[in-house]
Amino acid sequence: MDTVFLFALLGLGTGALIAMIAVGVVLSWRGSGTINIAAGAVVMVAGYLFWSLRTGFFAPALTTPAAIVVTLLAMALLAVMVEFAAVKPLRSASPLAKLVASIGVLLLLQAVVQLVFGTAPLNSPAVLTDSVVQVGGVTVPVAQLILAAVVVVISAALAALYRFTRFGIATRAASESERSAVLAGLSPSSISLANSVLAYVTAGFVGILAASIVGVSASTLPLLVIPALAAALFAGFSSIWIACAAGLLIGMAESLLSYASTMDWFPTQDGITPPGLQQLTEFLLIVIALWWKGSTLPQRGEFVGRSLPAVPRQEHLLRRVGPVFVVGAIALLVLPSDLRQAITTGLVATVLCLSFIVIMGYVGQLSVVQLALAGFAAFAVSRLGTEFGLGFPAAPIIAVLVATALGVGIGAAALRVRGVTLVVVTLAAAVAIEQFVFANSEWGGGQTGAPVASPT
Structure with a gap:
């Protein structure tokens, strides 16, 4: 005692x-x-x-x-x-x-x-x-x-x-x-x-x-x-x-x-305490606080309304996107490897930015867990390949579904709040996923990363 x-x-x-x-x-x-x-x-x-x-x-x-x-x-x-x-x-x-x-x-x-x-x-x-x-x-x-x-x-x-x-x-x-x-x-x-x-x-x-x-x-x-x-x-x-x-x-x-965590009864992995328990606890505390106080959190009196500006109607999309698509496809075939890697990284970032457009532009909410969900899906692809022998396209599809379920679970934790308070739970979730999953050599990649076979 x-x-x-x-x-x-x-x-x-x-x-x-x-x-x-x-x-x-x-x-x-x-x-x-x-x-x-x-x-x-x-x-x-x-x-x-x-x-x-x-x-x-x-x-x-x-x-x-x-x-x-x-x-x-x-x-x-x-x-x-x-x-x-x-x-x-x-x-x-x-x-x-x-x-x-x-x-x-x-x-x-x-x-x-x-x-x-x-x-x-x-x-x-x-x-x-x-x-x-x-x-x-x-x-x-x-x-x-x-x-x-x-x-x-x-x-x-x-x-x-x-x-x-x-x-x-x-x-x-x-x-x-x-x-x-x-x-x-x-x-x-x-x-x-x-x-x-x-x-x-x-x-x-x-x-x-x-x-x-x-x-x-x-x-x-x-x-x-x-x-x-x-x-x-x-x-x-x-x-x-x-x-x-x-x-x-x-x-x-x-x-x-x-x-x-030093006690004999505490869960361990290979004799050591799993990483990220502190961050996971903090996330759970935030979830409890949101469910308890979420509907009563104060709102500030502002000069302006809380609605986002109107989104202009997108017209002639094929005419705008077509040339860019052709140039990007050719660049991925003919440019040197370092430039192809840069374009690939840009394309990945573009898809991630589209998720911000969905949740911020259409829903009016702010989430910062997108990168963590993307990383979770990537590690899931690796584990599905190394542990179960699944490759393309089954592993990516399953990984997307699993990451989507995780995202829905995180969103469900904040059902009682809207607006800027949502960023609190998504920030805590992102850090918890990084420390509890990514840093765990059993589930994520630990300090060495995780291999993913090239799709065929």
Whole structure:
């Protein structure tokens, strides 16, 4: 029992970070009406900036207080840049366009960090103490408890700010009806900017404190937004307290899952724990949150309607497509192998883009699981060939049907929601498929990939 209690407390570090990202998501929703998919990347940027300032990566190393101040100023500047580059220009755009912009910010920040600092995780200098304390008969690092306490205090301060101050009342007014807020003399753009700066600075501060506990990584920190989105869903994108509590509990639950995976009764493959269990758990938590809170999730009051622009009627399709088809077919026959490979890759991307046209253009929803479903079908083709001896065309047809069933199952998990909230479940599903299926050497390709015989 002491071991269970120990692992629960050890999950406070990651849980505190998840909770702060969830609170940042709630702040962004209140301020701009956008689900900030880039919230995890904000923590990542803060961690790398602090590490570079403390270690002298760019210039002479700074002291810890100076590095914290400079990092927080940089986070405020980043919030302003993102607001003016990706939020304000889309103020009157559809919610789908805003969400796509948020995903673009995530990918941009992640790519810049990887280009500058590389892909290997870094060990950040500690800000909090490295001492330990006895709690309930177990030894726990003090830093874990301090970090959780800091997040609770920040959440309490933010909750009081939004409940008892004029700024909080103005934010709630703009959230409920931007048009009415303008008539009352409020500026939705200014309110959105202030909330963004507040979210970036608070998340960045917790990211600095947590950097030495959870590590600094461009591949793992941005994905913390997925459990944070689960916490924000349980909070209905409105309650700071529930988002904080849910984030802490999710971090503790994931730590307990890691402990359970070491037990004899836990399922294993070839003596090791299957990969992706944490991501699969996060997906299931999001599904539970959507079914529980889906029909009551708040909607923002916008200047414009939520319908997509009219799609023009497509005429003379054969005349337009015919020449392109002929040129592409000839190119696949006569060009060198490297150019043929490039054209093939372009054709695959084109088919994937057609799926976005179906779900976004015709249905008005946003899904980011398409690539994962395509990969799932590809791995299914490989397994059908190697395990059952099926080739072309039986294996591709069966793989498509299996991937379609998986896609229908993911869609069924979000039947109670529409609009931008759908991206939450599809994002979690995509990561879960990648980690639980693709990284599994038994089902997917593991680290080496999976062979597929050439069709005949």
